[in-house]
Amino acid sequence: MARGSESIDGLTAEFAKMPGIGVRTARRLAFYIQSIGMNEADKLIEAIREVKARAKRCSMCYNVAEQDPCPICSTGNRDRSTVCVVERVQDLAIIESSGSYNGLYHVLGGHIAPLDDVHPEDLSIDLLVRRVTEGGIDEVIIATNPDTEGDATANYLVERLQPLGVTLSMLARGVPAGGQIEYAARGTVAGAIAGRRPLPAKAP
Amino acid sequence: MARGSESIDGLTAEFAKMPGIGVRTARRLAFYIQSIGMNEADKLIEAIREVKARAKRCSMCYNVAEQDPCPICSTGNRDRSTVCVVERVQDLAIIESSGSYNGLYHVLGGHIAPLDDVHPEDLSIDLLVRRVTEGGIDEVIIATNPDTEGDATANYLVERLQPLGVTLSMLARGVPAGGQIEYAARGTVAGAIAGRRPLPAKAP
Numbered sequence: 001m002a003r004g005s006e007s008i009d010g011l012t013a014e015f016a017k018m019p020g021i022g023v024r025t026a027r028r029l030a031f032y033i034q035s036i037g038m039n040e041a042d043k044l045i046e047a048i049r050e051v052k053a054r055a056k057r058c059s060m061c062y063n064v065a066e067q068d069p070c071p072i073c074s075t076g077n078r079d080r081s082t083v084c085v086v087e088r089v090q091d092l093a094i095i096e097s098s099g100s101y102n103g104l105y106h107v108l109g110g111h112i113a114p115l116d117d118v119h120p121e122d123l124s125i126d127l128l129v130r131r132v133t134e135g136g137i138d139e140v141i142i143a144t145n146p147d148t149e150g151d152a153t154a155n156y157l158v159e160r161l162q163p164l165g166v167t168l169s170m171l172a173r174g175v176p177a178g179g180q181i182e183y184a185a186r187g188t189v190a191g192a193i194a195g196r197r198p199l200p201a202k203a204p
Numbered sequence: 205m206a207r208g209s210e211s212i213d214g215l216t217a218e219f220a221k222m223p224g225i226g227v228r229t230a231r232r233l234a235f236y237i238q239s240i241g242m243n244e245a246d247k248l249i250e251a252i253r254e255v256k257a258r259a260k261r262c263s264m265c266y267n268v269a270e271q272d273p274c275p276i277c278s279t280g281n282r283d284r285s286t287v288c289v290v291e292r293v294q295d296l297a298i299i300e301s302s303g304s305y306n307g308l309y310h311v312l313g314g315h316i317a318p319l320d321d322v323h324p325e326d327l328s329i330d331l332l333v334r335r336v337t338e339g340g341i342d343e344v345i346i347a348t349n350p351d352t353e354g355d356a357t358a359n360y361l362v363e364r365l366q367p368l369g370v371t372l373s374m375l376a377r378g379v380p381a382g383g384q385i386e387y388a389a390r391g392t393v394a395g396a397i398a399g400r401r402p403l404p405a406k407a408p
Contacts, residue, residue: 004297005269007258011251017244018233024294029222031293033252034259034268040221041256045249047215048237052245054211055238064238065209089235090228093208 008034060131062107062124064089072096072105079103081138085128085157087111087145095143103141106131111149112156120156128157132164139167146173146191212238264335266311266328268293276300276309283307285342289332289361291315291349299347307345310335315353316360324360332361336368343371350377350395 008030015026033041057063058070061083065071072078082103086092092105108123131137142157144150154170161168173191175184184192212234219230237245261267262274265287269275276282286307290296296309312327335341346361348354358374365372377395379388388396 004267004275004293004300005255005259007251007254007270008268011255014248014251018236020229020232025224027297028224028294030255031268032222033255038256041252044218045252047211047218048245048249050211051209051215051234051237052242055209063208064212064235066211071208089208090232093231096208 005034061105062109062127063092063105064107080136082141083128083131083137083139084141084143086143087150087153091143091145103139106140108144108153111144111153113149113152123153125157125160129160129164132161132166137166139169142168142170146171209238265309266313266331267296267309268311284340286345287332287335287341287343288345288347290347291354291357295347295349307343310344312348312357315348315357317353317356327357329361329364333364333368336365336370341370343373346372346374350375 008027011030011033012023012027015021015029016023018026021029033044054066055064056066056068058065058068058073060069060073063070063072067074079102083106084092084095084101084103085106085108086095087108087110089107092107095101095105106124106128108125108128110118110123112118112120112123128140132140140157140161142154144154144157158168173188173195175181175188175192181189212231215234215237216227216231219225219233220227222230225233237248258270259268260270260272262269262272262277264273264277267274267276271278283306287310288296288299288305288307289310289312290299291312291314293311296311299305299309310328310332312329312332314322314327316322316324316327332344336344344361344365346358348358348361362372377392377399379385379392379396385393
């Protein structure tokens with residue numbers, strides 16, 4: 001802002017560092033901060049401090065939690081022979097909230113993207129290989145995102161894990177439940193046809 | 205997150221209070237805060253504190269700035285007889301950056317929206333009426349957003365300002381420069397036709 005506020009410009013610059021937040025959104029958020037009460041701003045600052053002070057990476061699965069090992073790794077009632085590998089903690093949260101999985105996780109911390117200078121050694125892949133090598137894991141479900149970088153990461157994981165004799169699987173690809181084929185992307189439809197499931201020849 | 209981090213959940217809730225930030229985005233931002241260095245987090249906290257401590261509303265035009273009156277109201281080299289009325293400080297910033305306006309501003313602080321419980325008295329409309337009544341202003345440019353609430357607000361402003369004998373104008377509506385008619389919304393095209401400009405009958 002040419003003739004605006006230095007402090008608003010400063011906060012806009014900080015917000016614009018956050019992923020997916022452009023300069024216009026960042027400025028809107030900065031003005032929002034200006035408009036709220038001191039009490040509300042203090043709550044935000046305190047919540048940031050809490051995360052920095054308390055949230056840490058689980059040394060087993062790289063999940064983010066207050067304890068180490070995280071609640072998922074340390075609970076007794078989960079299937080410890082299956083590990084689901086995800087790119088980010090957000091993905092873990094979504095799979096958890098689906099209520100369809102009761103094994104353990106492994107959070108990579110991202111995907112392989114040489115153009116963005118993210119290489120295998122920048123992810124927690126060695127940690128995953130060590131977990132599998134140590135034994136007790138029967139199946140690794142690769143749940144990287146179904147995009148170019150996710151697929152490249154999945155391929156690399158297969159290369160590293162196949163020699164260890166563990167069962168490997170990947171998430172099913174297809175038309176999303178509740179979606180419409182008419183609006184599905186070409187790649188989605190191609191994946192759904194390639195992965196089609198046989199139906200019984202006659203009613204059981 | 206079912207088995208996640210309390211502090212991440214807390215920060216997610218705080219971020220989700222910000223305008224235009226949904227729960228998923230808020231969680232992504234919370235994980236981002238977890239991932240950055242302590243130094244970076246402190247810079248964000250400091251920038252929030254700076255805004256709360258220094259940025260305030262200009263008592264003349266309701267702009268946000270470190271000084272009161274704001275730099276626009278207090279500078280000598282602007283046309284003080286014209287006032288451009290905008291909904292939000294962000295709009296002021298965009299008009300300023302266009303370099304096409306050299307008058308003063310008046311920031312309403314939003315638009316009239318009875319369904320959201322925003323009424324004329326919640327905006328800085330009385331302050332604007334007082335400015336115009338005090339004299340020295342020849343023209344008021346109404347630059348509310350070209351949507352239902354913006355138009356309702358503009359209509360209300362016309363009602364309040366017309367009796368004061370000031371020249372009123374509003375921003376031109378039409379197809380945006382650089383845009384394509386094929387992709388313009390129906391209302392945009394209708395506005396462009398209604399507001400069409402005569403061209404000279406023959407080359408001058």
